[in-house]
Amino acid sequence: MGFSTLVWRSLRLRCPMCGQGRLFAGWFRMRAECESCGTRFEREAGFFLGSIYFNYGLTALVVAIGYPVLLFTRTLGETKLLVLTLAFTLLFPMWFFRYARALWLGFDQFMDPRHRTDIHFTPDTETPSHATADDAPATAERPAAVGPSASEERS
Numbered sequence: 419m420g421f422s423t424l425v426w427r428s429l430r431l432r433c434p435m436c437g438q439g440r441l442f443a444g445w446f447r448m449r450a451e452c453e454s455c456g457t458r459f460e461r462e463a464g465f466f467l468g469s470i471y472f473n474y475g476l477t478a479l480v481v482a483i484g485y486p487v488l489l490f491t492r493t494l495g496e497t498k499l500l501v502l503t504l505a506f507t508l509l510f511p512m513w514f515f516r517y518a519r520a521l522w523l524g525f526d527q528f529m530d531p532r533h534r535t536d537i538h539f540t541p542d543t544e545t546p547s548h549a550t551a552d553d554a555p556a557t558a559e560r561p562a563a564v565g566p567s568a569s570e571e572r573s
């Protein structure tokens with residue numbers, strides 16, 4: 419799936435997999451899965467924490483550029499500018515909330531694509547297989563890594 423297709427689906431707040439189903443049922447209320455293709459949107463617990471990168475990042479970027487520009491060009495009085503900036507930092511992330519999540523979903527689909535066959539896996543069946551796949555090498559390596567160094571210290 420192309421990068422531009424995913425961005426376009428995100429900006430329209432649509433499912434990254436099919437581009438049809440809506441991501442949100444309300445302003446802050448996300449659907450659990452795609453009404454069109456059945457993709458579960460929350461890939462694992464805490465998945466959407468990553469969307470904060472998009473929301474905070476863009477808010478900070480706009481303020482970091484906009485505030486000094488407006489201040490030094492004396493476009494607005496200092497008090498007005500402060501009030502405007504404060505209002506922006508409170509309201510913009512709320513408005514952008516849905517887009518941040520949609521962009522995060524699209525970004526995730528681009529970096530770590532899910533395929534049609536993965537779609538109907540629930541997080542309950544998906545998480546343990548990921549966990550064991552990630553844990554297995556770590557637990558297998560740990561005793562081997564500790565073993566030789568511990569025996570070397572003893573001898």
Ligand SMILES: [Zn+2]
Nearest residue numbers: 433436452455
């Ligand atoms: Zn879908």
